[in-house]
Amino acid sequence: MNYGTLYITGNESPALNPDFFQTFISDPVIPVIWTIIFLVITAGILLFGVTKGIRRFSTIILPLLIVVMIGLSIYCISLPGGLDGLAHYFIPDFSKLSVSAVLEALGMTFFSLCVASGAMVTYGSYLSKKENIEKSAFSMVLFSAGVTILAGLLIVPAFFSFSGGDTSIIQSGTGLLFTQMPLIFETMPFGTAIGAVFFICVFFAALTSSIALFEVLTSALIDRFRLSRIKAVGIVFAGALILALVVNFGYSIWSFISIGRLHILEIMDSLSGNILMPIVALLTIIFVGWIIKGNTSAISEEVESSGRFASKKFYHVMIRYIAPVCLAVILCFMTIKTLLSI
Secondary structure, three states, rough: OOOHHHHHHOHHHHHHHHHHHHHHHOOOHHHHHHHHHHHHHHHHHHHHHHHHHHHHHHHHHHHHHHHHHHHHHHHHHHOOOOOHHHHHHHHOOOHEEEEEEHHHHHHHHHHOOOOOOHHHHHHHHHHOOOOOOOHHHHHHHHHHHHHHHHHHHHHHHHHHHHHHHHHHOOOOOHHHHHHHHHHHHHHOHHHHHHHHHHHHHHHHHHHHHHHHHHHHHHHHHHHHHHHOOOHHHHHHHHHHHHHHHHHHOOOOOOOOOOOEEOOOHHHHHHHOOOOOHHHHHHHHHHHHHHOOOOHHHHHHHHHHHHOOOHHHHHHHHHHHHHHHHHHHHHHHHHHHHHHHHH
């Protein structure tokens, strides 16, 4: 939101300083203000409920977001060096493929598909009995993969155009997003406008994820304690704000708190993404495949209530044998990776 505002107002020059991002997150006040605004927007959408709030927001923003990403991707590919970036993106180099890379990619699916966060269970509970669950699941995976590919089509050709094809200087995560991307936009025609659109897209991507996770807790409070939506959203907002303040201050007044090289945000991120989510996924798959009455047949009956279950046999083998083993391997790998990063 901060970067988007800088670009929208045409004052993006501070963002071109490689130290700007670190200076920004180390400020004890400004990030907190943006955090509060972000949480208020999230809570405001949740107050309108699933149909009037989340669904209406998503049906407007997501198609618009995809159209913008397609337009930016085409533009970045057309830049000098963009086609080289396209080739680098799609032509595989199997010499660099490793077990570690595959496991990290599988681990990323926990974030991209909201696996083990409760979001799919919560949204699934709102589905009509007429909705074809199997088709919805495949559509969700394809849509997520498509957006991921689009993001790569935007970033990789743009980076190649900026760096002249030197992949050794490319960063990942926040380094790429907030340090290198502004430098890339600076070299582009209409770079300020493109940067503004890019960071607006990043904002809405974060907002849709935030809405999904907010709704998980809101729905649970409503169902368990029979609270009104206003009260449930208020409680979740308060809890999120407290945790967000802890994260914000972890880079400023509480920066002395760390475990090895990890600050508060990295600790929470590693614990949730690398350990807790794989554990929840593994326990869920064991429960569904081996413990609940009727095992997988109960799930099959639910899916078949809205149509034919084409992948039924594959699902039974996957849910009981293949997925548990894969999740156990991912959990072990992620735990070791987390311990090594400390």
